[in-house]
Amino acid sequence: MTDDAQGWGYQLEQPWPPPETMGMITRKGRNFHRDENCSGYQQGVRNSIKRGHKLSPQETVTAQQAKHRGKGCCSVCW
Ligand SMILES: [Zn+2]
Numbered sequence: 001m002t003d004d005a006q007g008w009g010y011q012l013e014q015p016w017p018p019p020e021t022m023g024m025i026t027r028k029g030r031n032f033h034r035d036e037n038c039s040g041y042q043q044g045v046r047n048s049i050k051r052g053h054k055l056s057p058q059e060t061v062t063a064q065q066a067k068h069r070g071k072g073c074c075s076v077c078w
Pocket residue numbers: 031032033034038039040041074075076077
């Protein structure tokens with residue numbers, strides 16, 4: 001374990017908006033989005049429909065909640 005894990009070496013992730021920022025997630029989705037108009041989110045929806053998957057219901061949460069639930073930050077939205 002080096003200092004890199006907590007320092008500048010750990011910069012591959014998209015930076016998150018402030019913790020209290022509202023956005024949306026879906027239960028199965030990987031990313032925290034600003035809203036459902038996100039082109040990244042829409043792409044995911046189209047792929048799900050194409051594969052015959054059911055869409056997960058959307059949930060409105062803060063950035064902090066999304067993070068705690070293991071979501072990533074959408075690079076399109078933020
Ligand atoms: Zn997005």
